[in-house]
Amino acid sequence: MSTSLLAPAENLAVGPDAGALPTASFSPLYQQIKGLLLSSLRLGEWKPGEVIPSEMDLAARFRVSQGTVRKAIDELAAENLLMRRQGKGTFVATHAEQQVQFRFLKLVPDSGTPGSEGPAQRDIIECRRTRASAEVARALALRAGDAVLQVRRVLSFLGTPTILEDIWLPAATFKGLTAERLANYQGPTYALFETEFNVRMVRAEEKIRAEPARGGREQLLKVAPGTPLLSVERIAYTYNDVPMELRRGFYRTDTHHYQNNLS
Amino acid sequence: MSTSLLAPAENLAVGPDAGALPTASFSPLYQQIKGLLLSSLRLGEWKPGEVIPSEMDLAARFRVSQGTVRKAIDELAAENLLMRRQGKGTFVATHAEQQVQFRFLKLVPDSGTPGSEGPAQRDIIECRRTRASAEVARALALRAGDAVLQVRRVLSFLGTPTILEDIWLPAATFKGLTAERLANYQGPTYALFETEFNVRMVRAEEKIRAEPARGGREQLLKVAPGTPLLSVERIAYTYNDVPMELRRGFYRTDTHHYQNNLS
DNA sequence: CAGTGGTCTAGACCACACT
DNA sequence: GTGTGGTCTAGACCACTGC
Numbered sequence: 001m002s003t004s005l006l007a008p009a010e011n012l013a014v015g016p017d018a019g020a021l022p023t024a025s026f027s028p029l030y031q032q033i034k035g036l037l038l039s040s041l042r043l044g045e046w047k048p049g050e051v052i053p054s055e056m057d058l059a060a061r062f063r064v065s066q067g068t069v070r071k072a073i074d075e076l077a078a079e080n081l082l083m084r085r086q087g088k089g090t091f092v093a094t095h096a097e098q099q100v101q102f103r104f105l106k107l108v109p110d111s112g113t114p115g116s117e118g119p120a121q122r123d124i125i126e127c128r129r130t131r132a133s134a135e136v137a138r139a140l141a142l143r144a145g146d147a148v149l150q151v152r153r154v155l156s157f158l159g160t161p162t163i164l165e166d167i168w169l170p171a172a173t174f175k176g177l178t179a180e181r182l183a184n185y186q187g188p189t190y191a192l193f194e195t196e197f198n199v200r201m202v203r204a205e206e207k208i209r210a211e212p213a214r215g216g217r218e219q220l221l222k223v224a225p226g227t228p229l230l231s232v233e234r235i236a237y238t239y240n241d242v243p244m245e246l247r248r249g250f251y252r253t254d255t256h257h258y259q260n261n262l263s
Numbered sequence: 264m265s266t267s268l269l270a271p272a273e274n275l276a277v278g279p280d281a282g283a284l285p286t287a288s289f290s291p292l293y294q295q296i297k298g299l300l301l302s303s304l305r306l307g308e309w310k311p312g313e314v315i316p317s318e319m320d321l322a323a324r325f326r327v328s329q330g331t332v333r334k335a336i337d338e339l340a341a342e343n344l345l346m347r348r349q350g351k352g353t354f355v356a357t358h359a360e361q362q363v364q365f366r367f368l369k370l371v372p373d374s375g376t377p378g379s380e381g382p383a384q385r386d387i388i389e390c391r392r393t394r395a396s397a398e399v400a401r402a403l404a405l406r407a408g409d410a411v412l413q414v415r416r417v418l419s420f421l422g423t424p425t426i427l428e429d430i431w432l433p434a435a436t437f438k439g440l441t442a443e444r445l446a447n448y449q450g451p452t453y454a455l456f457e458t459e460f461n462v463r464m465v466r467a468e469e470k471i472r473a474e475p476a477r478g479g480r481e482q483l484l485k486v487a488p489g490t491p492l493l494s495v496e497r498i499a500y501t502y503n504d505v506p507m508e509l510r511r512g513f514y515r516t517d518t519h520h521y522q523n524n525l526s
Numbered sequence: 527c528a529g530t531g532g533t534c535t536a537g538a539c540c541a542c543a544c545t
Numbered sequence: 546g547t548g549t550g551g552t553c554t555a556g557a558c559c560a561c562t563g564c
Contacts, residue, residue, distance in 0.1 A: 026541070028552060054530060065554045070531085078341075080526055086531045087561030104525050203526040209516035210473040210491035228473035228491035234525075253472035260523060262367050262497075263343055263466040289560070291533060317549060328535045333550085349550045350542035 033062055033072035041081060041092065042239040048094035048194045052082070055090075081202060095201065096191035104190065104204055104236070107163065107251050108259045117157045125152040125220070127179035129171055136168045139235050139246040147171035151182065154220055161221050162256060168246040173197060190236075199244055204236040208258065217250055230258055296325055296335035304344065304355060305502040311357035311457045315345070318353075344465060358464065359454035367453065367467055367499070370426065370514050371522045380420045388415040388483070390442035392434055399431045402498050402509040410434035414445065417483055424484050425519060431509040436460060453499075462507055467499040471521065480513055493521055 037052075046052045055073065059066045073090055076082040080103070083091045095103070101115065108114045130150050137144040148168050155163040169177065174197050185192045193199045209231040218225045230251035238244045251258065300315075309315045318336065322329045336353055339345040343366070346354045358366070364378065371377045393413050400407040411431050418426040432440065437460050448455045456462045474494040481488045493514035501507045514521065 030552075056530090067555085068553060071552085073531095084531065085562090087529080087563080089530060089562095106523070106525075203524065206523045206525060208471065208493065208521035208523065210493045210514075211516075212491050226489065228475050230471065230473045230493075251473075253474075258471035260369075260469045260471065261466065262369075262469060293533075319549090330536085331534060334533085336550095347550065348543090350544080350548080352549060 029064055030068045030071040030075075033058075033064060033069055034075055036062065037072055037076060038081075038239060044198060046092050047198075048092045048200055049096065050092050051089040052092065079202075093200075094191065094194060095188045096194065101188060104201070104234075106206075106258050106260060107230075107256045109157070109256050120163075121156040121159075122183065123154045123156070124179040124183050125154060127151045127177070127182060132168070136246055140168065140170055140243050142170060149174050149177055151177075151179075153182070157256070160252075160255065162252045164217055164220050164250045166248045170244065173199060173244065193244075199238055201236045201244065202238055204234050207233045209233075211250070213250070221250065221252055223252060227252075229253070232258070292327055293331045293334040293338075296321075296327060296332055297338055299325065300335055300339060301344075301502065307461060309355050310461075311355045311463055312359065313355050314352040315355065342465075356463075357454065357457060358451045359457065364451060367464070367497075369469075369521050369523060370493075370519045372420070372519050383426075384419040384422075385446065386417045386419070387442040387446050388417060390414045390440070390445060395431070399509055403431065403433055403506050405433060412437050412440055414440075414442075416445070420519070423515075423518065425515045426512055427480055427483050428510055428512045430511075433507065436462060436507065456507075462501055464499045464507065465501055467497050470496045472496075474513070476513070484513065484515055486515060490515075492516070495521070 037058075040046060040052075052058070053061070055066045055069045058069045058073075062069065073082060073084070077084050077090075080093055083093050085091065095101075102108075105114075109117055128150055130148060132140065132142050132144055132146045132148045134144045136142070136148060137146060140148070142148070147170075149171050151165075151167040151169070153165055153167070154161050155165070174193075177197070181192070181196070182189070190201045193201065210228050211231040212226040213221060213223050213229050214225055217229070218227065221227075221229070223229075230249075230253050232247075232249040232251060234245070234247040234249065235243050236245040236247065300321075303309060303315075315321070316324070318329045318332045321332045321336075325332065336345060336347070340347050340353070343356055346356050348354065358364075365371075368377075372380055391413055393411060395403065395405050395407055395409045395411045397407045399405070399411060400409060403411070405411070410433075412434050414428075414430040414432070416428055416430070417424050418428070437456075440460070444455070444459070445452070453464045456464065472494040473491050475488075476484060476486050476490040476492050477488055480492070481490065484490075484492070486492075493512075493516050495510075495512040495514060497508070497510040497512065498506050499508040499510065
């Protein structure tokens with residue numbers, strides 16, 4: 001990795017360019033700092049919602065200049081892992097915030113703004129412990145047969161059932177999750193995961209298809225059999241690209257649509 | 264806006280902090296530089312694919328430090344308007360590049376990578392001049408009845424018709440576009456727009472729904488009537504958020520899916 | 527007021543590409 | 546070698562927050 005942060009004194013010994021020694025496979029200092037910050041986040045040194053040390057403090061801790069720390073933080077902020085607030089500090093991002101409440105839910109009402117319908121009504125249909133199928137195991141990087149929690153729920157807006165979701169979670173990590181806790185918790189499900197299970201979802205991948213309503217889903221969503229639904233398969237990841245949730249959603253799109261911005 | 268770039272000499276007169284004079288509504292210098300770069304892009308001073316002047320040259324031109332220019336370019340690069348290549352220079356982004364060939368097409372085959380099926384076969388069903396409906400006019404910021412070009416085409420992968428698209432373009436800007444030119448052009452349609460009509464698409468918004476195949480679309484896509492299709496309504500924008508294209512696509516999702524990454 | 531993040535500058539050197 | 550973007554540092558000052 002070039003300039004070792006295990007011997008940080010070297011970085012200050014020879015001047016402004018100390019961190020940029022020539023190497024075979026070059027890794028910028030700020031990337032290494034970013035990695036260290038990531039470790040601290042992963043290990044829970046700073047928890048979601050908390051402030052992290054100031055740029056100056058971190059610079060002193062890692063024996064680099066403030067600008068280098070800044071660049072590392074900039075990237076983490078761009079990835080939505082940290083949140084900067086001028087005059088206050090830099091905070092660990094959390095799903096329990098109004099601003100980013102719907103960051104992972106791209107289904108919005110055709111008229112009005114996201115959330116304008118008020119909070120969704122959540123009905124937990126079931127929450128049970130089961131064994132991972134081959135497909136679930138592959139998605140969650142488990143072995144087939146490993147224990148998983150399976151949750152089925154319906155989200156309704158203005159009284160209309162709109163989203164049916166099946167969620168699979170590794171039972172080892174989400175030990176103690178029950179239908180009651182899911183139903184009673186106020187706020188995003190991912191915020192509950194943060195506070196109760198110390199799991200922060202960082203990014204997700206979604207595969208979207210159009211499928212006819214069948215297999216009992218038409219009843220739960222109160223649509224005619226065969227009605228086209230949006231099938232949204234999501235894998236959500238924590239730090240270090242570790243998959244932590246598989247979610248299969250069926251969205252009604254008669255009054256809502258999936259909104260995506262390309263750039 | 265604070266420090267005026269119309270009187271740039273002031274910025275160098277008093278030292279390192281010259282650009283950060285206190286103001287009522289504060290606008291950082293690099294944001295102003297970004298605006299100037301955006302103007303040059305919009306006015307076509309540098310065309311897609313071309314190099315822009317070096318950071319040092321731009322710094323001299325705008326009478327600011329290289330670091331300030333760098334930050335402006337960084338943001339434009341993050342928005343995919345510019346492309347940096349170490350050792351070579353900074354280039355105006357273009358849709359005519361292998362790397363970003365499919366930046367706006369999120370439909371990928373279930374197995375294999377995007378583009379692994381080779382180039383799509385494009386059949387232009389029609390290309391005609393018509394008048395904007397109220398809906399089209401609203402999307403393209405035109406007046407109802409204004410002249411628009413309407414294109415209908417089918418994209419096929421490995422011989423299977425997979426995407427049916429209706430495209431609406433303001434006729435004033437796309438004067439001279441014909442089915443022949445669309446069919447004969449090798450490469451992304453947006454690359455043709457760049458070279459032939461000097462229109463560069465910068466971002467787009469998509470609204471996605473599940474809808475049954477009907478109205479003749481089932482025949483063009485060779486599916487049974489009522490087959491669920493992904494309906495993708497896209498508005499694409501050039502610089503300054505000017506809408507330049509309305510596109511309504513219907514995607515078969517039996518062998519492909521719409522891939523989206525959330526973060 | 528002190529402390530935080532945010533901006534700007536200046537200079538040095540590195541990595542990469544072309545000649 | 547020369548020129549490009551990329552990294553790192555150091556120091557100054559600005560804008561915002563809260564004591």
